[in-house]
Amino acid sequence: MLEIRTPKTRRAKxxxxxxxxxxxxxxxxxxxLLGTKTSNVLNAxxxxxxxxxxxxxxxxxxxxxxxxxxxxxxxxxxxxxxLKTDCSLFVFGSHxxxxxxxxxMGRTYDHHIYDLVEVGVENFKSMDSFSYDxxxxxxxxxxxxxxxxxxxxxxxxxxxxxxxxLLDLFRGQVxxxxxxxxxxxxxxxxxxxxxxxxxxxCALRLKRSGTVVPRMELVEVGPSMDLLVRRHRLPDESLRxxxxxxxxxxxxxxxKNVSGxxxxxxxxxxxxxxxxxxxxxxxxxxxxxxxxxxxxxxxGEAKKQKQDS
Amino acid sequence: xxxxxxxxxxxxxxxxxxxxxxxxxxxxxxxLVKEVLEKSTKLVQxxxxxxxxxxxxxxxxxxxxxxxxxxxxxxREKPLPKKKPPTKWELFAKKKGIVNRKKGKLAYDEQTxxxxxxxxxxxxxxxxxxxxxxxxxxxxxxEDPFAKRRVEKKHRVxxxxxxxxxxxxxxxxxxxxxxxxxxxxxxxxITGTQAAPRKASKNExxxxxxxxxxxxxxxxxxxxKLLGEKPPKHEGKYRKFLPVxxxxxxxxxxxxxxxxxLSKLFSKHSHEILDVEKAVNMYNVKREKKRRNQGxxxxxxxxxxxxxxxxxxxxxxxxxxxxxxxxxxxxxx
Numbered sequence: 001m002l003e004i005r006t007p008k009t010r011r012a013k014x015x016x017x018x019x020x021x022x023x024x025x026x027x028x029x030x031x032x033l034l035g036t037k038t039s040n041v042l043n044a045x046x047x048x049x050x051x052x053x054x055x056x057x058x059x060x061x062x063x064x065x066x067x068x069x070x071x072x073x074x075x076x077x078x079x080x081x082x083l084k085t086d087c088s089l090f091v092f093g094s095h096x097x098x099x100x101x102x103x104x105m106g107r108t109y110d111h112h113i114y115d116l117v118e119v120g121v122e123n124f125k126s127m128d129s130f131s132y133d134x135x136x137x138x139x140x141x142x143x144x145x146x147x148x149x150x151x152x153x154x155x156x157x158x159x160x161x162x163x164x165x166l167l168d169l170f171r172g173q174v175x176x177x178x179x180x181x182x183x184x185x186x187x188x189x190x191x192x193x194x195x196x197x198x199x200x201x202c203a204l205r206l207k208r209s210g211t212v213v214p215r216m217e218l219v220e221v222g223p224s225m226d227l228l229v230r231r232h233r234l235p236d237e238s239l240r241x242x243x244x245x246x247x248x249x250x251x252x253x254x255x256k257n258v259s260g261x262x263x264x265x266x267x268x269x270x271x272x273x274x275x276x277x278x279x280x281x282x283x284x285x286x287x288x289x290x291x292x293x294x295x296x297x298x299x300g301e302a303k304k305q306k307q308d309s
Numbered sequence: 310x311x312x313x314x315x316x317x318x319x320x321x322x323x324x325x326x327x328x329x330x331x332x333x334x335x336x337x338x339x340x341l342v343k344e345v346l347e348k349s350t351k352l353v354q355x356x357x358x359x360x361x362x363x364x365x366x367x368x369x370x371x372x373x374x375x376x377x378x379x380x381x382x383x384x385r386e387k388p389l390p391k392k393k394p395p396t397k398w399e400l401f402a403k404k405k406g407i408v409n410r411k412k413g414k415l416a417y418d419e420q421t422x423x424x425x426x427x428x429x430x431x432x433x434x435x436x437x438x439x440x441x442x443x444x445x446x447x448x449x450x451x452e453d454p455f456a457k458r459r460v461e462k463k464h465r466v467x468x469x470x471x472x473x474x475x476x477x478x479x480x481x482x483x484x485x486x487x488x489x490x491x492x493x494x495x496x497x498x499i500t501g502t503q504a505a506p507r508k509a510s511k512n513e514x515x516x517x518x519x520x521x522x523x524x525x526x527x528x529x530x531x532x533x534k535l536l537g538e539k540p541p542k543h544e545g546k547y548r549k550f551l552p553v554x555x556x557x558x559x560x561x562x563x564x565x566x567x568x569x570x571l572s573k574l575f576s577k578h579s580h581e582i583l584d585v586e587k588a589v590n591m592y593n594v595k596r597e598k599k600r601r602n603q604g605x606x607x608x609x610x611x612x613x614x615x616x617x618x619x620x621x622x623x624x625x626x627x628x629x630x631x632x633x634x635x636x637x638x639x640x641x642x
Contacts, residue, residue, distance in 0.1 A: 004477065006490055013489045020488030021387040028386050088386035110388055123338065145356055146323035147349035154327040163325075168383050171321050176378075180361065181371030183322075188349040192334065198345060204353070213361040216353045218346050235384070243384035 019086050023247050027173030028107075030057035031087035033078075035094025036065045041101050041124050042093040048127055048223045049091055052201065055141045056172065058085045067092060069104050070231055075113050083111040089169055099230060105165050109243050115235045117158075117165050120228040127222040136203040136219055138185035143178060144170055145204070150191030158229045159191055166199070186218055192226070200224035315355050320379025322360070324352035391485035396476040436462060 007013040030053050032046050050059045060081070068074025069092060082090065088111075092104040099120060106116040138144075146167060152159045170187050183204055190198040203221045206214040235243070257269040316325040329348060335341040365372035395403070402408075416433040418425045425433040442454045480486050509517075518538065523529040551563040 004474070004490055016489045021390045023390060025386055107384065107386075109384060109386065114384060143322060145353050146321060146325075147352040148323070148325040149329050149345065149348050149352065151327050151330050153325065164381075164383065167321060167323065167381065171323075174320065174379060176376055177373050178360075178376050179368070179371055179373050180365065186349065186353055188345060190345045190348075192331070192341075198341065200342070200345070202346070202349070213354075213358050216350055216357055218350050218353065220342065220346065224342075240384070242388070244382055245385070245389060247389050 023249060027056055028089050028168065029085065029087040030089040030091060030169065031060070031081055031085055032057060032091045033060040033067070033081065033093075034063050035067060035092065035102075036063055037095045038063075038093050039095040039101055041121060042095055042103070044126050045101075045103065045121060045124060045223065045225070046091065046093050051127070052170070052223075053172075058087055069106060069113065069116050070118070070233065079108065079111055079113065082108045091169070102230070103227075105169060107165065107168060109235075109239065114239065114243065115161070115165070116231070116233040117162050118230040118232060119162070120230055122226040122228060124225040125222055130220060130222040132203065132219050132221055136184070136205060137221065138203050139182065141172065142182050142184050143172060143175060145183070145186040146171070147186060147188045148191075149189070150197075152191030152194055152197075153189075156191070156194050157234075158195060158232050159197065161232050161234060162197065162227070162229055163189065188218075195229045197227050197229075198224075199227055315352060317356055317359060318380045319356070319359055319363075319377050321381055322356055323381065324356045326352055391483060393485045393487070394479055394483050396479075397472065 007016055030049075032050050034042075034046065038046075046059070050057055064077060066074065066077050069078060078090065078092070082088065088108045090104075090106055090108070092106075094102045094104070096102065099118075101121040101124075102118060103121055104116060104118045107114045148163055150159075153163045154160060166187070166189060183206070186202045186204055188198075188200050188202055192198050200220055201223060202218040205217040205219060207217055209215040234240075257271075259267045259269070261267055314326070314328055316327060317323070318325075326348070331344075335344055360374065363374040363376075365374045367373075412427060414427060415424045416427045417423075418433040420434065420438060425431060427433055436458055439455075439458075442458075444454075448454065477486060477490065522532060522538065525532060551566065552560055553563055554560055555564065
């Protein structure tokens with residue numbers, strides 16, 4: 001019989017279980033890596049993306065000459081890194097004459113490439129070039145707001161795809177409880193033309209407005225850049241369907257015949273079949289009849305005795 | 310009124326204005342940024358309006374709201390976990406209506422009259438702690454009851470291990486192995502009798518690759534080398550020629566080698582150097598042929614010696630040689 005190899009320590013087991021598929025998933029991690037050649041701009045962008053997502057991203061600093069996400073055979077190494085670091089989002093930067101300042105953003109499903117968007121970066125302004133009150137600087141890991149502006153995000157397929165990827169990349173963990181004090185950042189994406197968006201990162205300043213809802217004020221803190229959509233690859237339709245599945249355990253089954261009411265609380269409805277009262281023949285109550293007879297008999301005897309006497 | 314035209318996803322704190330487009334693109338970048346920030350402030354305000362109006366619970370650090378689930382569907386990162394199939398015991402227990410019940414950590418030990426842990430070191434009713442086993446009528450003489458107990462226990466453990474493996478195999482078929490085993494499951498035997506296919510070793514693979522690479526007409530000389538491919542280990546034959554000049558040491562090696570081969574041959578085939586039967590047969594056949602020839606064309610065979618060597622010179626010489634040497638010997642023997 002062959003042995004089954006299992007982790008020998010509790011710690012190793014925990015580490016493996018952390019990576020196992022789960023019903024409710026933890027936030028996606030991001031892998032940031034470089035191609036054979038990068039530019040100064042690209043290095044700065046990748047570092048700043050890493051800083052924006054510091055607690056759930058991994059940054060590789062070595063150059064990779066065998067990663068070409070859009071070509072067949074060029075994704076093997078990328079998928080391996082995704083498996084190794086347990087990351088399902090990646091940002092890959094490369095710089096060439098044909099595609100200067102190139103960023104490939106993509107997602108993986110089960111450690112295989114799911115979809116890809118390639119953008120070129122223009123007009124990059126780094127975090128350092130913005131001057132603002134440092135008290136406003138967003139905290140690491142805070143839940144961001146998103147503002148998408150422009151009809152391009154709905155009508156143009158590339159931008160629609162890019163919107164989804166950007167949202168997935170920066171949204172962080174899905175939470176159910178949110179502290180309203182910790183809201184301090186906004187990602188703003190504007191569709192400038194059919195293949196170009198303006199992306200910027202702003203801090204939030206909450207100002208008193210006299211009502212419950214504070215007045216929002218945006219302060220640009222960077223990085224800010226223009227993203228020029230180059231190539232993109234949408235997921236396979238069947239794969240897409242599979243990834244969008246919701247676990248049947250998580251969906252609430254509709255409770256039948258129960259309704260809620262603020263005043264009356266929980267109200268149930270019960271089905272009672274038609275009783276057909278009119279047609280029902282009443283049962284012959286044998287005992288009752290007997291009693292009557294008995295009493296009649298007794299009466300009769302008493303009369304007889306009287307007559308006898 | 311303005312909020313209605315925004316799409317708001319409160320779960321992701323996202324607002325999207327699908328109707329906005331720039332009537333005329335701002336000329337300078339500053340203007341563009343200014344306009345964008347104004348617009349996005351409106352959008353964020355719209356999200357905040359919805360967010361701050363959610364029922365909040367007070368916390369020392371500030372109000373906490375319960376967010377609705379996000380409406381923008383994004384893909385999962387890993388497939389849904391599969392349900393583990395029930396083990397054989399679980400199936401049986403369900404059929405019989407056996408329900409698990411919790412057992413306490415401590416149990417009463419009758420041997421030592423004390424409470425002990427149920428499992429692990431110094432546990433209750435430990436087999437190793439039994440000092441005396443009472444003899445029974447059915448006991449076979451000469452058998453160690455302690456050893457018997459130990460063997461039985463071992464068998465039980467083995468059986469359980471087998472069952473566990475069986476259940477794991479069943480789970481592996483569905484693809485629902487526990488996550489901590491999943492990664493090492495390639496070593497799991499598919500069937501009880503068949504061993505899992507052995508992985509080819511690196512050396513074997515290299516040898517096969519080398520053979521394939523040199524199997525062209527040029528012996529792989531002009532082929533493109535693959536990445537990481539090593540040159541074949543034996544490019545050509547290695548023939549050693551020892552010095553023929555006689556002498557001591559290296560000089561005598563050649564003689565020794567040939568002597569060795571010869572002696573081997575002689576010793577091996579010594580009994581069949583002369584096959585008597587074969588020799589007799591050959592001789593008989595030859596004589597018969599000769600006689601027939603002479604009888605058949607006695608008149609015309611005036612010059613047999615002249616014609617024959619022209620026809621089959623090699624055969625004749627060999628037969629002559631054979632006959633001259635073998636015939637005489639066989640006759641004498």
